[in-house]
Amino acid sequence: MVNIYIDGIKYQAEEGKNLLDYCLSVGLDIPYFCFHPAMGSVGACRLCAVKMYKDENDTRGKIIMSCVQPVQDGMIISIEDPEVKHFRAQVIESLMNNHPHDCPICDEGGECHLQDMTVMTGHVYRRNRFKKRTYRNQYLGPFINHEMNRCIQCYRCTRFYREYAGGYDLDVFGIHSRVFFGRHQDGMLENEFSGNLVEVCPTGVFTDKTLKKHYTRKWDLSTAPSICEHCSLGCNTIPGERYGKLRRIRNRYNYDVNGYFLCDRGRFGYEYVNRETRIKKIKARFGAELQDTTEDEILDKITNAFEKGKTLGIGSARASVEANYALNKLVGAENFYAGISGKDHQILRNYLDILRNYPVNVPSMKETEEADYVLVLGEDITHSAPRLALSLRQTLMKKAMDEAARVSIPRWLDHAVREFYQDGKAPMTTITPYNTKLDDVASKSLRLNPHDTVKFGFLLANRINNDAPAVKDYPGEWDEWLDQLAKALINAKKPLIVSGWGNGLEEMLKAAANITQALNGEERKAGLFYALPEANSMGLGLLEGNDLSGIMETGDAPENLIILENDLYRHFDKVQADKFFNQFKNILLIDHTETNTTDHASFVLPSGVTAESSGTFINTEGRAQRFYKAYIPEAPVMDSWRWLGRIENHLKKTGGQWNSLDECLAELVKGYTVFKPLTELAPPSGFRINGEKVARAPHRYTGRTSMHAHKNVHEQKPPQDEDAPMSFTMEGYNGTPPSSLVSHYWKPGWNSVQALNKYQQEVGGPMHDGDPGKRVIEPTDNPKQQYFKVPVFETKTEAGELYLTPVPHIFGSGEMSSLSAAIREATPEPYVLIHPNVAGQNDLNEDDVAIVRANGKEWKLKVKTDDKMADDVAGITTGFRQSYIVELPLKGNIEKQEKK
């Protein structure tokens, strides 16, 4: 810590830190554009000028750029000096010379960093009499709108897209005053994180195209802290609602989890919420038809039907912990089934066993960025747990920073660090059956079929540590790879093994676990990050439901069935699922969206989607995170756990009548001590600040005396929320609430998302009172290494036979996101991915239709080829609406469809 003097006031600062970052952290407002906490400084915009003085006798001082200036001992600077203020106003004025007269029709307006900075510098009048420069826009796909006239050349977009996210197809073109930020030609942005441009770009050049369809200003959105429901990573989000419709998803900063960024599935996958496939009415079956009915009527009907006979409950990995618990309680633990396939069930069980009983270190997503060697085992992370791929990419930066430190380039000079570490690769090895996006940063990529990958994993564990079980019989050329990799991992201080659900192999997790165990030692704890499939897979696992696959076939099923937010056709084969459903007399479904399962229901109750419900998800690392309703959905839609509570109360005449989430949680933790932290995730609903609830709507929220006036001119009482200490209007506390209740970023003078700086302990650091979310499972101290036994390996394929391996896809594999319009536009047709050699042998060309046969079934799929993939594998898109293909991985054949 050193002393520095800013406008005559003494501050204590960390030496070497960048000055802008420091000033913003202590709450001093210096205007800036190109600096971004996650991407450091480049000094491109020249707006962050301050004055620096040689010593106390220096009265003239010199103008410097604070974002590229390290903090030095005894430094004297001024932000308020008139000359430097004038300088900053001039910078803005020159940027505004070409800025279009667009604010009223610009989607950034009202949350525009350029607007904020213009006001902050005091520039008001365009003196320039010359003409404005204009550009033509490009079509950039279904997610992002382009309006290039508004650009101020800060280079944030390309720095994020190319350097941070590893994209290739967005760049800067042109020279002189005509630089252009876009693609070489019209087309969809290829990177999976392109949506972040919306928040990274400080102006209205890149805006959210899905929001444009039903545009609403930031100040008109009712928002709440929420959690992304589209994969198991649990990125924090801010859904925004207006007039009863979900309008957009924005990133909610969580230092440990997603930081500043979301993936495009999480950001644009919300549109299904407003679709007509939503279930919004209570329905009961009369003959072949489902007909609307009332709550009282259906509760009586359900009571009549479910009183007699045994009832099974099927939970869901996409429903909240509370909802699953409510069902568990209603039907009894012995009748509660997890509702996932047998294979997924086994994986989940093993994973929990590892977390509970093995000395394993599960890093947060933030911590994965710090790893100094990463092994990606058999998983296409970009598509199965997208945001994690962005974090893994940052391991390159970690290495580059270490390198750059040798020549004293400060770590926050991000661009310079990257330039210095030319063509450098991340300390990462990927082992996958086909080419994945992470391969371009990985220093080594091995192509193995998934079964060989498992074998390789077990071998590697043994190579690292002799205690690990040995494997005999493997190809000789592996020895060199094994030695190299073992050495790299052993030399690393923070090695990390990454895998996930996407490859569909139970043994993959075991192999990954064995490698971590082998690496663990006195001085080192290896990390294991395994991505489960769904937002609450972990929560479901901790409730310990029974394995549904065990009773799918047996036929001794009871009479009644309750299904919670689950489409069994995504977990079981169609024939099997059909048969299963036909065993039951009464089937009650609680869900928010129509699926194939809806057709079997005799009673349907409408539940809220995540943005309309309150509850908890537990992400794949075991972090419990609370989400709250952004808005109250139109009745009778309500939280699944409320429905289940009401049914319980009606059926058993006791219990289940929870008035609030707190009451439900209190009961939950009594039954399951592991969920104890769930009650500490956020303040209870009785919490008040200065006697007020926290406001969901910003203080500028408009139209409240008019928005419902066409229906009834007399204003209604605003809806109440029993579950959160938050109000649904702008009435309430609008300062900085506890971080678990932050749902929009706004501070005086800071209308854009950059206001976030003022909610953090320091810029880019944790939230002011720590980040929301709590781990429910902490790694055990039990240091005893344990190893999984070597499995019986798959026999080699016969001639012409291929390993059919699942290929998850960020756009298409997500159950709900794949219903959303923009995501659907970005989703490829289901395909089979093969090596050109395989294609050649079977007389297939790219885009032909191939017939894939396995297990006595066949699928027709479009052919895609990849010349870098293993040639004994055929990758098949998994989880797509048109073709679920639940049983992968399999062994099978491929052949050309004969033209008729």
Added chain:
Amino acid sequence: MISMLRSLWMVFMHAFKKRETVLYPEKPYELPARYRGRIILSRDPDSQERCVACYLCSVACPVDCISLQATEDEHGRRYPEFFRINFSRCIFCGLCEEACPTYAIQLIPDFEMSEYDRQNMVYEKEDLMIAGEGKYHGYNFYKVAGLKIAGKDKGEAENEESPVDLNSLMP
């Protein structure tokens, strides 16, 4: 006694003074042009809707009685899908007019809006739109803005260069 008679006399004389009471509604009342009465939505010189659905009037409104929803035509021209003012809440402060960047929303000197049923005080876009430009003539926002709309390509707005040629290597 004297003063009482004097008062009586003065009251009596008032009967012959010029009448202050206006015979409203028989005789219409003329208000100054800048009087803040009923709100209208005007059209630009090309007879197109002026409102670009920017939400600035609604955010300026101190009683929150304006609500609207933005939408776009197929060429990107933004306009309100619906536009509603609840006049039973409006205090005729004129802040919406002041906030409006397009001169679309204007207060006019008409106050004859009484209704028996409060529900009838809710005006929709159809009730607010007028045929002309209202008080402010000549201004056409889309001629000044950089956005491309039907009939106005990039570079064709006032004071604009033609679009940058990205293939040019000239300095």
